[in-house]
Amino acid sequence: QEQMVESGGDVVQPGGSLRLSCVGSGFTFNNYGMHWVRQAPGKGLEWVAYVRNDGTKKYLADSVKGRFSISRDNSKNTVYLQMNSLRAEDTALYHCTKSRGDYYFGFWGQGTLVSVSS
């Protein structure tokens, strides 16, 4: 059974840093591109970041470029989101998702909550 479990969310002050992790199981992790998608409280969905299955290509949304980075460790079936210089507007539930071939999301993790507040 496929599963993706996110962790690392916390309450952090503006300007702080967090690293989110997502561990995948039940599928061949290194066959899939991995994404982070976030949802601010009561708001819609926003794509944040992508890393190709082999880690050689990465994309970030403009709203996080220069502050966030994405990486993966296929030996640990894990994708990471390093979040620096956090702002109040980064407050959201962060989901990891996967894609193969086309870039829609057939399976989502339940998310990890990031709250940026002083």
Place this chain on the structure above:
Amino acid sequence: EIVMTQSPATLSVSPGERATLSCRASQSVNNKLAWYRQTPGQAPRLLIYDASTRATGIPGRFSGSGSGTEFTLTISSLQSEDFAIYYCQQYNIWPPLTFGPGTKVDIK
């Protein structure tokens, strides 16, 4: 960036009735359009991809149509679990992948 819009923002429907939701892209996305349903406290669930292909396990009451810039999701007979928020997403030209703002389907 391709901007996605959805209408209406809220749709009030009685159980068993038909619901029609619209999604528009700011430029052509060909058929690279997905639909998701999100119920409170849950992650989104993929309903439709490639504009009209039902995802695995999705019942036949869900159908998608359209291409280019105009798309429609139809739910033929609303069940209790269908009262939710629906999002469309384009994946033709990216980054970024972009979602619509959502349509909330509530009970009339």
